[in-house]
Amino acid sequence: MKKLLFLLLFAPIFTFGQQLLQGRIRYLKTSNWTKQMASIDYLTPQQKEKSAYIWGNRAEWKVYCNLFFDETRSKYEDSDEQADIKSDDSWSNRKDIFCVTRDFSNNLTRDLMVFLGKNLLVEDTIFKPKWKILNDMKEVSGHLCMNASFHDTLRMQQIVAWFALDLPISVGPERFSGLPGAILEININNGGMILSADKIDIRPISVGELDLPKKPKGKKISEADFRAKQARFFKEKRMAEEVPFWGIRY
């Protein structure tokens, strides 16, 4: 009897834990141009203040992104859904190619993206940031999450993540992962960019939802080479005293 009660109580978690932990997480991505500028150490405070004053609330824009996942794999890409009231449905811009696919059982990542105008296919083992786990908790989209953070010295970003305790898969938005639960919220540089899960559908994954486009066009590159490329670019932008997040994904 006691066993039955126990089973009933934890039945949902059991099913998550056993087989059917797959589906889609939709993230609302809010970018704030002036907050991104504020974290660039080589710009003068006058430049940052001026841009914050003139842009005001207009510095913010919103898009949706989707993360598809099952227990061993995941795919993350931008969504076609419009999130911003200002956006125009009847105009089509070239989308920045960005598709992150992960195979956790083999610790492999294949990420297709545009970097400085060129298509790259980053193929390597999954990069693991050195997450610090802190003692903060909060709820995101109905899930209790724990706080984790790390400082990305390469991209000058302070990253704060919130991962779900009851979604025990190491997936996450953009190129973030490696935590004991699904990352449901990311805050980069104090609001420069906030990704927050606003819709979590636990449902069977359909064929192809976890795959890269059929013939990915992009130059193959290792994670180390990709990081070296970024380092070179950030160094040049520092020399030119220009904002680096213009032409590359934040």
Added chain:
Amino acid sequence: MKNHFIFGILFLVGFQLFGQNPNKTTIRGIVIDTSGELIPLATVMLLTPQDSQLVNFTRGDEKGNFEFKNVKNTTYLLKISYVSYLPLQKLIAPAANSVHDLGKIAIKPITSELMEVVIKAAKATLSIRGDTIEYDASSFKVPPGSTVEDLLRRLPGIEVDAEGNIKAAGQDVKRVFVDGKTFFGDDPKAATKNLGAETLSKIQVFDGKSEQAKLTGVDDGKKEKTMNLELKEEFKKGSFGKLTGAGGTKERWATRGNFNRFGPKQQLSFIGYANNINQTGVNWEDYGEFKGQNYFGNDDNGDFGFSNGGGNRVYYFGDDNNDTPTNNFDGRGFTKNGGIGSNYNFDNKKTKANVSYFYNQSKLNFDQTSLQQTFLADSSFFQNDTTNQLEFRGNHNLSTKIEQVFDSTNTLILKIQTRFGTKNGEKSTQQSFFEQNARTSNDLKLTNNNNIDTWRLTSTAIFRHRFKKKGRSIAASAGYNNSNSDGTDAIFSLNKIYQTPVFSKEIRQNNLNENGTEQLKSSLLFTESLSKKWFSESFVNFSKTKNQVNRQVTEPNAGDARNEDLSVYYDFGVIYNRFGTGLRYSYSALNISAGLAFQQLTLNGRYSADKNAPLLTDPIKKTYQNWTPNTSINYEIKNDFNLELSYAHTVEEPRLTDLQPIPNVNNPLYRQEGNPNLSPTRSHDFGINLNRWDPATFSSIGVNLDYNVYDSRISQNITTVFIDTIGFQTISKPINISGGTDLGGWSWASFPIIKTKITARINANFGINNRITFVNDLKNDTKSSRIGFRPSFTFTPNRRIIAEISGNAGITNVVYSIQKSQNQKIQNHGAAATIKAQFFKKYFLETNFNYAIYKNDRLGFDQKIPTWNASVRRLFGKKNRLELRLAAFDIFDKNQYIRQSGWQNFVSRTEAATLARYFMASASYNLRGYELKIKKNNWD
């Protein structure tokens, strides 16, 4: 916790000393709760004890068992977390054996109050420090307008009684700080009752030292419950501003200042300037800070439909840009200027509001000489003008704008602008006319005293609604515009004709000009998605405009008798209707649109000698109907690589002044007639635009081509005849002429020669215009072609030096079909060098040298003007708030205004004196401090 840690370290040291530990170990345990129940599926993490870095993680099984197999045998911080339980941290030492069994580990449930109130309802963050829990108060949602006290009432663990006294964890809160400082005295309720709840980011409660302890410096051990309210970053108010005063030689002086105050939702700014150094307005940088977040996005005028190709607006009432009080000095003469303004912005994301006022004035004084050669059928004549002009301009501008977002589907924009302006002045011109190698045929002296007051109101309302169906939306706009002007001209002309005998003719004329325009307009736009890739756009435009022009001319020499030939009163109505529809294909970075509009323009004119006088002619009624196609293709070939092709058929109605039947003769030698029979200008406009930006190489390139072919163009029929009693008299009358083309191209490129060190920028442009005019009834085809080239190189060897060298070459060829022998070649060339350097840390040197060449061989004109400016400035103070600057302008004392042009059937050049060499010292104070680096722009 601390004890555990020390214990762990001791263990570690101990075991390492004995060196008996295995390299790898398996850590296992069982998770239970404090009541002894097994906790299944808990998250278990191994962290580094130094900085909580995640090393490994696993999950317990259904029976609470967890296991880390074969991990490095070292000290770990073990962390167990499970939904609804407090995360547990435990320091574990290296194991002596290959299996490290931790046994049962109990975790503590989070109280249901915290779970329900803090996490579920408020979505607040819980920060756990040992057994203490703190939460982020900013996430507790309270109704708008609530005070901090209202907020505190909702927080678990805090009680507020009816009088507002606060208790935290059962103890009285004695002191409340705001951002660590006392808020209006010692009463803890002052802050909690007065501050708005939405301003807080954090509420901290801690045990502070007692007042006694603080005074005496002796800690009496008594602690008082203290609360600190931390304000949100955005609620911290700020202000900035600067003030500059400058004085120089030749009685030159300048002053300007601005002050801005801002909060999270509001921005208030003031700006002012006054000078006699030809800065007729504020610089763009200051103007941007003055307008704040209302600087962008004010260009929607509610005229929906095909936008490129113009012609769809009946009257252009001016917009923000025309009224922008920025420097617009044209280079001639001397000015005294002043202006003040204030701007207020409100923005809470749903409502954006702006009120802006600006007054600016300029007093202009210039002397100018010009030489013009006019070509007739088989001859030409010259005209030498000397002009002196004094003018005063003053404008008040008041504008407001409200943008309201009701929800994600409805938006409303309201804009109202008013402007009141005054202009008066005196212009006197001495004109001499002569044929090549011949003596002067006549001299004309002309003075005009004028005075005009203008008033304008423009208002627009735009409403947009998006339907649930993706891609379906509707927009509606309405506008009312009104403008009036009231002016007088007192004209005196003395024409001296060198016949035998020499004789003169004097004309005095007083003009009274009253103009009024009133317009009502409205537009509707409906967008519908037909499929994922196809959309349709349909629009309707309507406007009704009424113009009233009253020009009454009297002759003081004839006892102020009315001049019947030149006086006229007319009212003129324009009704504009347009409807159109278009299809748009939008998919995968390709946007194609094609559409067709039908437009009807009805003009109604009634002319009489004066108000209420009988009509001079039958009422003129004209209706123009046109179909205007419009297509465009826009393709983003790659990221940051765009191609745009466009075609439009444009129909533009004649200007009001071109249609009037009564001539304007303010100058007896120049008579501008109107033509009530004009039909609209019709043209086919083609455009190509290509631009590419490469973020990897920091380079960009753009090419732009425009080609217009005219089916019908309004051009001038010019008749110049030599009349013995007048001299050369020119009569100009607008007529419709078919034919004529304009071709224009513009390209630019910017690329690094050495990345971040040397950058090259190249601009090139050309234009070929073919304009047909009639000169003394002879068809004259004026072909003018211009080519311009402007390369520049910027050197930035390090952060303390920027150097730039540039050159420009411009050649305009004008070919007149009636007299090929008179073809002109006008040349304007130049070279410039700029150096900016920072030295001795706080000193800055800025200097630029410019060399300009103006040439026209046929007119025998060859002028070279070198100008050189230099300045040194130094910043003072810790925050670099003070700047002292010494500047020298036009050190060679050569500055001068020169313009050359070739047009219709003439060629001309104009020269005017302006401000030349002067030296100036200035002091500036900047509240937020000057940047301790070279200025990249040249605004100041």
